[in-house]
Amino acid sequence: MGFGAPLxxxxxxxxxxxxxxxxxxxxxxxxxxxxxxxxTVLESVASARRPSRRRFIPVALLVAALxxxxxxxxxxxxxxxxxxxxxxxxxxxxxxxxxSARDVEPTRLDAAVAAMRGFVQRLPAGFKVGLVQxxxxxxxxxxxxxxxxxxxxxxxxxxxxSGTAIGTGLVTATRLAQSSLTRDGVFRLPGRNLPAAIVLLxxxxxxxxxxxxxEAAALAKNAGIPVDTVAxxxxxxxxxxxxxxxxxxxxxxxxxxxxKLTGGRTATATDSRELATFYQxxxxxxxxxxxxxxxxxxxxxxxxxxxxxxxxxxxxxxxxFS
Numbered sequence: 001m002g003f004g005a006p007l008x009x010x011x012x013x014x015x016x017x018x019x020x021x022x023x024x025x026x027x028x029x030x031x032x033x034x035x036x037x038x039x040t041v042l043e044s045v046a047s048a049r050r051p052s053r054r055r056f057i058p059v060a061l062l063v064a065a066l067x068x069x070x071x072x073x074x075x076x077x078x079x080x081x082x083x084x085x086x087x088x089x090x091x092x093x094x095x096x097x098x099x100s101a102r103d104v105e106p107t108r109l110d111a112a113v114a115a116m117r118g119f120v121q122r123l124p125a126g127f128k129v130g131l132v133q134x135x136x137x138x139x140x141x142x143x144x145x146x147x148x149x150x151x152x153x154x155x156x157x158x159x160x161x162s163g164t165a166i167g168t169g170l171v172t173a174t175r176l177a178q179s180s181l182t183r184d185g186v187f188r189l190p191g192r193n194l195p196a197a198i199v200l201l202x203x204x205x206x207x208x209x210x211x212x213x214x215e216a217a218a219l220a221k222n223a224g225i226p227v228d229t230v231a232x233x234x235x236x237x238x239x240x241x242x243x244x245x246x247x248x249x250x251x252x253x254x255x256x257x258x259x260k261l262t263g264g265r266t267a268t269a270t271d272s273r274e275l276a277t278f279y280q281x282x283x284x285x286x287x288x289x290x291x292x293x294x295x296x297x298x299x300x301x302x303x304x305x306x307x308x309x310x311x312x313x314x315x316x317x318x319x320x321f322s
Contacts, residue, residue: 002076002078003075057313058313062307068302068306077294077295088130088144088177088196088197089123089127089128089197090130090132091120092134092169093158094133094166094169094202094203095134095161096134103233108232108237111272113158117152119283121152123286126146127286129142129148130151130176132169132172132176134168135208136162136163136165136208136209137209138171141157163207164204164207165209165211166206166213167213167215170213174216181194181196193224196224197282199227199228199230199282200227200258202254202255203232203237204248204251206251217261226264230255230278231267232250233248233249233250235247
């Protein structure tokens, strides 16, 4: 936390001075010219005149109110979480033939669809979601929309087929996010990312397409769009059955490199639970950012409440201390 006008905090010196004077005055005991020869009577009178500690409470509240008022005058600022307007996310899904492998039950693709549906359902209303699939090439199945039910239904159209063109898919997803935000009148500000993200799921190595994955990742980075990645599957995954079934292992190092280059997060999922956890983690943080906000009103409100408390207690206990 910082202050927009820190010199105003010098007023706290005055607050401390007021506190010191009040404490001194309250501790002073009035002298008594009466002499007591009876020690029992003297003890009873002294006990009756002994000041109650409760009378310091209103003073403490008053001093705290003055301190918060000085803090409000200094314009305190704090970094607070805020919701991002026009948040747009593009789900980029590998639908190559290896997504039919059953090392992730019931199949890799079925597990992916279930996890993405849960992700879409948990997103706040108003967030836009788009869907892009890729195999030999890439295809936009749904432009970014706030109709989450439509995206959930469209996920049912995904079918495993052919090769893996990660770079091509990433270029398509990047351009889709950019064009959607441009239509909404949202442009990238210097030094800041767009209110968008791409969530890339792939279960293999690139074997199709002219655009290399890291080239496409650099395009996303330059556009200000982070790419969260998840490598789905196990090293023992095979396509089909029998001793000659080809192995279809994922490529976690590539997924990690894409995420690292663009400022996204990455994970490796070897089962449905890990995959669901990844999407939950992405969904819980997407569309949120931290901004520096002036919280003078908070300090002023606290000062007002403390002042009211000091006055109320002072009046309520005035008769008891007189």
